[in-house]
Amino acid sequence: QVQLQQSGPGLVKPSQTLSLTCAISGDSVSSNSAAWNWIRQSPSRGLEWLGRTYYRSKWYNEYAVSVKSRITINPDTSKNQFSLQLNSVTPEDTALYYCARDLYDNMSPYFDHWGQGTLVTVSS
C-alpha cells in the first residue's frame, strides 16, 4: 500500500523559500515506472501542477513554466522521499500543496496516490 506523508512549515515569509518534504512508503523514489510530483490548489488557480522528478536510468526533472525559474524538486534516495523548494515566494504562492505519485504504464501517466496536503501561507 503506497502512502505519501508530507511535512514542512505552514507559514513562510514573503521573499523566502518554501520547503516541503514527501516521505514515500510502499514504493521507491527510484522506481522506473513512477514519477513524484508536487501539485498545489488555491481558490484562484484551482489545481496547478508544479513539477516532478523521476528515475529512468538517470534522474529527470520537469517543471511547470509558471514556476520554472523558482522551483527545485529533489529526490532523496537514502530516506526514500522527495522535496519541493520554491524560492522568492509571494502571497500568490499561498495554497494547499500536495505531493502525488504518477504511474506510467506505457500509455499515459495518472496520479494514483496523493499526500494529505499541507496548507502553506505566505505572510509576514
Add this chain to the structure above:
Amino acid sequence: SYELTQPPSVSVSPGQTASFTCSGDKLGDRYACWYQQKPGQSPVLVIYQDTKRPSGIPERFSGSNSGNTATLTISGTQAMDEADYYCQAWDSSTAVFGGGTKLTVL
C-alpha cells in the same frame, strides 16, 4: 498553453445519471483522467486513460473521450458522490487540470 474547461456545477437527484464534461482542443487525441475531491480531502483518482477504473472505484463511474470532449458519467448517483470532480490531461510533459465541477445531489 493547453486548457481544459469544465462547467462549474452539476445537480442531480439520487439514482439519476450525472454527466461531467471536460473540453480541450483535440482532447480525444490525449488520455483524460478524472479525480473526485470531497471537502477537506485529497483528490482521488476515479477514471484514468479515458475509461479505466482503479480498483475500489464503483462500477457506476465510467468515462469516455472523443473529439474535443471527455466525459465522466456516474450512473445511479448516490449522496456519497457529492464532491468536486476534476479532469486532467498531459500537454507534452506538463499536467493540466480543468477548473472542476461541483456535483450536488439534491
